[in-house]
Amino acid sequence: xxxxxxxxxxxxxxxxxxxxxxxxxxxxxxxxxxxxxxxxxxxxxxxxxxxxxxxxxxxxxxxxxxxxxxxxxxxxxxxxxxxxxxxxxxxxxxxxxxxxxxxxxxxxxxxxxxxxxxxxxxxxxxxxxxxxxxxxxxxxxxxxxxxxxxxxxxxxxxxxxxxxxxxxxxxxxxxxxxxxxxxxxxxxxxxxxxxxxxxxxxxxxxxxxxxxxxxxxxxxxxxxxxxxxxxxxxxxxxxxxxxxxxxxxxxxxxxxxxxxxxxxxxxxxxxxxxxxxxxxxxxxxxxxxxxxxxxxxxxxxxxxxxxxxxxxxxxxxxxxxxxxxxxxxxxxxxxxxxxxxxxxxxxxxxxxxxxxxxxxxxxxxxxxxxxxxxxxxxxxxxxxxxxxxxxxxxxxxxxxxxxxxxxxxxxxxxxxxxxxxxxxxxxxxxxxxx
Amino acid sequence: xxxxxxxxxxxxxxxxxxxxxxxxxxxxxxxxxxxxxxxxxxxxxxxxxxxxxxxxxxxxxxxxxxxxxxxxxxxxxxxxxxxxxxxxxx
Numbered sequence: 001x002x003x004x005x006x007x008x009x010x011x012x013x014x015x016x017x018x019x020x021x022x023x024x025x026x027x028x029x030x031x032x033x034x035x036x037x038x039x040x041x042x043x044x045x046x047x048x049x050x051x052x053x054x055x056x057x058x059x060x061x062x063x064x065x066x067x068x069x070x071x072x073x074x075x076x077x078x079x080x081x082x083x084x085x086x087x088x089x090x091x092x093x094x095x096x097x098x099x100x101x102x103x104x105x106x107x108x109x110x111x112x113x114x115x116x117x118x119x120x121x122x123x124x125x126x127x128x129x130x131x132x133x134x135x136x137x138x139x140x141x142x143x144x145x146x147x148x149x150x151x152x153x154x155x156x157x158x159x160x161x162x163x164x165x166x167x168x169x170x171x172x173x174x175x176x177x178x179x180x181x182x183x184x185x186x187x188x189x190x191x192x193x194x195x196x197x198x199x200x201x202x203x204x205x206x207x208x209x210x211x212x213x214x215x216x217x218x219x220x221x222x223x224x225x226x227x228x229x230x231x232x233x234x235x236x237x238x239x240x241x242x243x244x245x246x247x248x249x250x251x252x253x254x255x256x257x258x259x260x261x262x263x264x265x266x267x268x269x270x271x272x273x274x275x276x277x278x279x280x281x282x283x284x285x286x287x288x289x290x291x292x293x294x295x296x297x298x299x300x301x302x303x304x305x306x307x308x309x310x311x312x313x314x315x316x317x318x319x320x321x322x323x324x325x326x327x328x329x330x331x332x333x334x335x336x337x338x339x340x341x342x343x344x345x346x347x348x349x350x351x352x353x354x355x356x357x358x359x360x361x362x363x364x365x366x367x368x369x370x371x372x373x374x375x376x377x378x379x380x381x382x383x384x385x386x387x388x389x390x391x392x393x394x395x396x397x398x399x400x401x402x403x404x405x406x407x408x409x410x411x412x413x414x415x416x417x418x419x420x421x422x423x424x425x426x427x428x429x430x431x432x433x434x
Numbered sequence: 435x436x437x438x439x440x441x442x443x444x445x446x447x448x449x450x451x452x453x454x455x456x457x458x459x460x461x462x463x464x465x466x467x468x469x470x471x472x473x474x475x476x477x478x479x480x481x482x483x484x485x486x487x488x489x490x491x492x493x494x495x496x497x498x499x500x501x502x503x504x505x506x507x508x509x510x511x512x513x514x515x516x517x518x519x520x521x522x523x524x
């Protein structure tokens with residue numbers, strides 16, 4: 001059996017993306033039509049179906065990126081039998097998890113609300129991934145920055161995924177504050193670990209497009225890596241500013257978040273150069289998605305830094321500003337990098353000319369996401385003001401007042417769904433045949 | 435709470451879903467408290483389904499909400515901002 005390791009995971013991930021977008025749209029429908037699927041599924045099933053599938057799109061996509069990147073750089077193949085076994089375990093886990101959600105058989109913590117037995121196939125799949133990729137990484141003596149990022153991401157995912165299940169031990173589960181602190185520490189670090197893999201992939205793709213291949217070994221790239229690693233380990237404090245924990249957690253969270261200004265200023269500094277390089281480079285879709293990522297990194301990092309200031313966080317915490325941040329980063333950053341990888345490795349642009357619906361899909365995705373993001377922030381700020389208002393207004397009254405924002409969010413969500421459908425269809429239809 | 439995935443809609447300390455209200459201090463809320471919680475759990479709302487919970491499940495949820503309430507306050511109005519931009523309890 002001839003298996004292309006990266007392709008297997010990237011195509012599966014793309015199918016999961018379409019499923020995630022479908023459940024996202026259904027979830028959003030319940031905001032406007034409360035009785036929609038209320039008895040059949042309800043929001044308690046629709047939300048985890050959307051969120052878990054989106055997370056699996058990112059994790060399986062990141063796995064595909066690492067396989068493609070490592071195999072191309074080392075010019076060696078990972079074991080296809082092991083990667084196939086890894087894939088089978090993921091499919092078993094995903095089907096089991098979907099079954100849990102459809103049958104409302106919940107367990108666990110937010111974002112991982114499935115029965116604990118599905119942890120084991122995921123864990124074994126991850127160990128197989130490590131076994132399959134780390135020897136190839138070790139075969140190269142001087143690692144480019146993306147090797148370090150992939151290695152760090154893979155390793156930290158394992159640690160934080162296990163940490164995610166500390167609640168199964170009574171000591172952690174029986175104290176609500178300890179339980180929630182760990183849960184939100186883990187959520188921050190898990191995102192940090194797959195960000196390492198995806199940012200590493202972005203550096204790899206940039207190096208691939210650069211004839212001199214200077215990015216992977218540059219001091220700047222390495223300083224970004226160390227800062228990212230520092231943030232991965234310590235930048236979760238802003239999730240729990242309101243929890244009654246030790247003050248030092250808040251101080252560290254605040255301080256570490258402020259180090260992100262370095263990233264932010266660097267992005268602004270590079271802005272002009274970036275625009276020039278976009279003009280000079282060929283207009284391939286793989287590059288266009290990386291260029292779009294830069295814009296979304298700028299917007300989301302600006303938002304994240306502001307949200308990390310406790311005085312601002314007081315207004316934004318528990319509001320749709322947090323949703324805007326989550327959507328902006330998962331769609332704007334993670335998904336753009338993954339789509340760039342899909343276009344690099346899966347899409348055969350040589351078969352014929354690029355169809356017009358690709359341009360439409362690309363811009364529909366960007367414009368819809370921007371409207372979606374801005375309106376979520378608008379809804380969040382409105383709720384934030386309500387949370388701090390002295391006049392006691394009922395929650396339901398406040399939510400009714402947000403109906404115009406929810407209508408715009410829903411319409412832009414339809415735009416996102418159509419764009420994702422068009423992109424996935426185009427990629428899958430014009431797969432490279434080797 | 436995890437069994438019925440309450441966190442998909444509700445929050446504790448502002449962490450969780452966004453469709454329903456934060457439940458951290460609902461137990462001690464002067465206009466809500468145990469009676470309203472029981473009523474909501476029994477009849478549901480426009481968006482919240484009726485879960486047909488057994489009495490022991492209702493008691494377990496009430497006990498959980500009581501202990502969550504005893505841990506601290508989640509209302510942002512309970513905090514003040516100092517000159518460094520940090521927040522502290524009033």
